[in-house]
Amino acid sequence: MPSVSSVDSRTRLSPNAVQNYILRACRREPLPLNDPGVLRDLVKLASGEKLSPVLVMSFDEGADIADGYHRVSLAYALDPFAAIPLRIASFSSR
Numbered sequence: 001m002p003s004v005s006s007v008d009s010r011t012r013l014s015p016n017a018v019q020n021y022i023l024r025a026c027r028r029e030p031l032p033l034n035d036p037g038v039l040r041d042l043v044k045l046a047s048g049e050k051l052s053p054v055l056v057m058s059f060d061e062g063a064d065i066a067d068g069y070h071r072v073s074l075a076y077a078l079d080p081f082a083a084i085p086l087r088i089a090s091f092s093s094r
Contacts, residue, residue: 038074060091
């Protein structure tokens with residue numbers, strides 16, 4: 001298991017990513033707009049609060065959304081082609 005410091009050194013901020021690409025890469029379907037977590041993020045967004053970047057973990061065998069699945073689903077519901085802030089952490093056994 002990698003240490004926190006090694007994870008931090010392999011995490012990079014990507015300026016933006018289109019959420020339907022994130023969902024496809026992680027083999028996930030978006031949550032419905034009536035999901036409680038998606039609604040909570042919608043309320044935050046409507047009140048002018050900025051949402052945190054999405055964290056995607058990249059592995060040798062694929063990728064997964066580690067933090068921000070509700071935010072990606074909300075963005076997808078509002079505009080499937082809008083760009084959202086993204087952080088990518090890479091884990092490789094090589």
